[in-house]
Structures are given as structure tokens and as C-alpha cells.
Amino acid sequence: MKDGHNAAEYIVEDKEAGLFRIHRDAFVDQAVFERERAMIFDRSWLFAGHTSEFPNPGDFVTRSVAGRPMILVRSDDGEFRALLNTCRHRGNLVCRESKGSGAEVFRCFYHGWIYNTRGELKGIPGEEAYSEAFDRESLGLEPAPRMHNHRGCIFVSFDPDIESFEDYMGDALAVFNNTLDLGDLEFTEGQYKYSMRANWKLIVENSMDGYHGAATHERYFTHFIPAMGLSDSVKPAGAEPTPGVPLAFAHGGTQTLRNGHVTIAMPSSERTGNRSSTFLEKYHAAALAEFRNGLVHVHGEAKARMVEGGAGNYLIFPNLVVIDGWRVFRSFYPLSPDYMEISGWALMPKEDSPELRAARLEWYLGFQGPGGFATPDDVEALEGCQAAFATRKEVEWSDISRGMKATGPGGTGELQMRSFWREWNARMTTGGHAESWDD
Numbered sequence: 001m002k003d004g005h006n007a008a009e010y011i012v013e014d015k016e017a018g019l020f021r022i023h024r025d026a027f028v029d030q031a032v033f034e035r036e037r038a039m040i041f042d043r044s045w046l047f048a049g050h051t052s053e054f055p056n057p058g059d060f061v062t063r064s065v066a067g068r069p070m071i072l073v074r075s076d077d078g079e080f081r082a083l084l085n086t087c088r089h090r091g092n093l094v095c096r097e098s099k100g101s102g103a104e105v106f107r108c109f110y111h112g113w114i115y116n117t118r119g120e121l122k123g124i125p126g127e128e129a130y131s132e133a134f135d136r137e138s139l140g141l142e143p144a145p146r147m148h149n150h151r152g153c154i155f156v157s158f159d160p161d162i163e164s165f166e167d168y169m170g171d172a173l174a175v176f177n178n179t180l181d182l183g184d185l186e187f188t189e190g191q192y193k194y195s196m197r198a199n200w201k202l203i204v205e206n207s208m209d210g211y212h213g214a215a216t217h218e219r220y221f222t223h224f225i226p227a228m229g230l231s232d233s234v235k236p237a238g239a240e241p242t243p244g245v246p247l248a249f250a251h252g253g254t255q256t257l258r259n260g261h262v263t264i265a266m267p268s269s270e271r272t273g274n275r276s277s278t279f280l281e282k283y284h285a286a287a288l289a290e291f292r293n294g295l296v297h298v299h300g301e302a303k304a305r306m307v308e309g310g311a312g313n314y315l316i317f318p319n320l321v322v323i324d325g326w327r328v329f330r331s332f333y334p335l336s337p338d339y340m341e342i343s344g345w346a347l348m349p350k351e352d353s354p355e356l357r358a359a360r361l362e363w364y365l366g367f368q369g370p371g372g373f374a375t376p377d378d379v380e381a382l383e384g385c386q387a388a389f390a391t392r393k394e395v396e397w398s399d400i401s402r403g404m405k406a407t408g409p410g411g412t413g414e415l416q417m418r419s420f421w422r423e424w425n426a427r428m429t430t431g432g433h434a435e436s437w438d439d
């Protein structure tokens with residue numbers, strides 16, 4: 001077994017030969033997991049939520065971010081805040097509801113300490129029993145060390161000295177903004193929450209892996225898509241490119257975006273829509289045409305095509321995946337080396353007509369939902385990987401070399417995984433960003 005504190009032992013990379021391998025202890029070792037928490041999750045900008053979830057003063061949601069219970073609230077002064085959900089008295093959860101509206105205070109049920117929506121301590125039963133040294137002003141709910149609201153997307157960091165959000169995002173900021181340019185966006189009502197008995201890094205890989213599509217999601221590509229009459233315009237992500245396709249498509253169009261962020265397809269005005277658009281064009285053409293006219297009015301034709309086409313799937317390191325083809329935000333946090341909790345939201349334009357909104361949600365749930373064609377397959381695949389890592393003493397290494405030395409079209413590559421692992425390795429060993437993310 002390897003030393004969990006020496007992360008450099010877990011990666012073998014030979015660019016000249018075109019080999020990249022990951023030791024499977026990286027997916028199972030408790031020491032690795034603890035170091036990830038300290039070196040990655042405690043030192044990154046992490047997606048926490050969207051302001052559309054709590055738009056009015058007194059609205060709030062609670063959730064766990066990197067293992068910390070938090071209250072995301074719009075306070076009575078109109079400010080959005082991210083507060084640690086722990087009473088300053090004896091530590092209990094102050095807010096026990098998953099969401100609410102119109103709140104004026106949060107009251108800890110254990111001893112009745114009361115905080116307003118700004119986090120200030122406003123009420124203490126029997127306060128006269130405390131000495132003059134007791135300082136109520138210093139005992140409000142603790143805010144996240146850093147919080148940033150980027151166009152309605154709330155990010156937090158538990159490192160007070162972290163670089164600015166803009167610097168951290170690097171080249172991914174333009175890709176992220178392209179997604180947000182789709183309109184005045186909101187998370188639709190509800191949240192898709194599930195868990196998986198697998199290491200969190202497996203879902204990072206899987207979320208941007210076009211190679212598995214044709215095999216793992218065969219029902220979708222060989223049965224559902226033809227049955228929907230979409231087979232002429234949609235091709236499985238794992239299919240081999242036709243001769244003459246540019247070499248970039250050997251990586252699925254993958255482009256690294258600095259700091260571990262990576263996309264499988266840069267936004268382009270040359271691309272007309274995405275798989276979602278193909279479905280909407282066939283079954284809801286009038287509603288889609290109306291929406292497209294609005295995009296063109298705001299952005300012009302070229303930019304409108306870029307916005308609608310999106311970026312495929314992309315990663316904001318370490319654990320936010322945006323899936324433009326289904327308008328999905330997905331984040332995930334590990335609770336142990338072999339268990340994680342995943343949250344998914346559908347991010348939709350408020351400008352949608354009721355018909356178009358219903359159609360987008362139908363498309364989203366049909367593939368990404370709990371009973372969709374993709375998610376159950378992916379859970380089965382990743383839990384299978386985790387179970388088979390029990391053989392790691394005999395079969396030590398996983399290979400993600402595909403595409404490193406490609407000399408011509410050859411299907412989707414694995415640059416996106418290598419980019420993630422290079423940043424992971426740098427964070428785990430030096431605490432800083434990798435010097436290079438490309439092959």
C-alpha cells in the first residue's frame with residue numbers, strides 16, 4: 001500500500017511514450033481522502049447554490065458544502081449570505097429545515113438562542129446569568145470565510161487567503177459566462193439528490209467521458225434515439241469519427257482551461273444547437289423558434305448560436321460539472337473514500353414559455369433524472385469500478401492514456417481526465433496549481 005501523504009506516487013506519466021496511469025489506491029485510501037479534504041476542498045472555490053433558490057428577503061436553503069452545514073439566505077437587508085449552520089452556544093444546527101421563505105429569525109431548538117437573517121445574535125434566554133465579559137456582538141453565526149456571487153451563482157471558499165474568484169476560474173470563466181448568457185436563469189423547483197458507493201473522482205471522470213457513451217448507454221443510443229426519430233442528426237459520443245474529421249475530435253474537442261478546469265467542447269458559433277436543440281426542433285419547433293429570436297435580439301446571430309450550442313460538459317475544478325446539453329449543474333462531495341453525495345439542478349431561462357420549460361424538463365429528466373437513461377447506468381458503472389478496486393494489490397493501475405499520441409481520428413480521448421489528475425497531483429503535493437494541464 002502506498003503512502004497516502006505522498007500523492008506523487010499515484011500517477012505515472014510518460015508524455016514521450018504516451019502513457020498515463022493512476023494507482024487505484026488513490027480511490028480507496030483513507031489518508032488520500034483526508035489529504036484531499038485539506039488540500040483541495042478546503043482550498044478551492046466551491047459551488048454552493050443559486051440565488052433563484054432564495055430570491056426574497058427571508059428566503060433560505062440549507063445544505064452541506066465540503067462537509068460544513070450552511071445556511072444560504074437572503075437577509076432582511078437584501079444581501080445574499082452564506083452562514084455556517086452551527087449555534088455559537090453549544091454547536092447545534094440552528095436551522096433544521098431544508099428550505100423556507102419569509103423567515104425573520106433562526107432559533108436554535110436546543111437552548112433557544114435566536115439569530116436574525118444577517119446572522120446576528122439577537123436573543124438569549126436568561127442572558128442576565130452571563131457575566132460582563134460575555135460579548136453578544138461577537139457571537140453571531142459565522143459566515144463562510146469567502147463568498148462570491150457570480151451572476152447569481154454562489155461560490156464559497158474556506159480558505160480566507162484564496163485567490164480571487166476570477167483568477168481561480170482562469171479560462172473557464174468565459175465558458176461559464178457563455179452558459180449564463182442563455183437568459184435570466186433560475187434553478188427549477190426541486191433538487192435531484194442521490195448518493196453513490198464510489199469515489200468522487202470517478203464521477204469527475206465519468207461526467208466528461210464520451211468514450212463510455214455507446215457502450216454504457218446503449219439503450220439510449222440504439223433504441224431511444226432512433227425511436228424518437230433523432231438518429232439522423234445525433235451521433236453517440238463514443239462513436240468513431242468519420243475519415244477527415246479534424247484531429248481535435250479525437251479528444252472530443254477537449255480543451256483545458258487552466259487551474260484544472262476543462263471542457264469537452266469550446267463554445268463556437270459554428271455549432272448549431274446541441275442534442276437538446278435537436279429534440280426541441282423536432283417536437284417543439286415553434287416554442288424554440290420564439291426563444292431563439294429572443295437570443296438573437298440580445299446577442300446577435302453568431303453569439304446566439306454560441307450560447308445555445310454551449311460547451312458540452314465541462315468541469316469547474318474540483319467538483320462542479322456543467323452539462324450544457326441538458327442545462328444541468330451537478331456537484332458532489334465525498335463523505336468517505338468510497339461514498340459520495342451528488343446534487344443536480346436544472347438551470348433554465350425564465351424567458352421560456354410554459355411549453356418550452358416543460359419540454360426542457362422532459363428532456364432533462366429523460367436522460368439525467370433518477371429514472372433516466374444515463375444516471376442509473378452511470379451509478380452501476382462507477383459502483384462496479386469501486387467494488388473491483390478490491391483487487392488493487394493484484395491489479396494496481398488504471399489507464400487513461402487514450403488519445404495522448406493520436407496521429408489521426410480515433411474516437412474520444414481522455415485528455416479531460418488527465419487535465420483533472422494533473423491539477424489533483426499538484427494540489428496534493430505542492431498546494432498550488434499545476435504548471436501544465438495539456439499533453
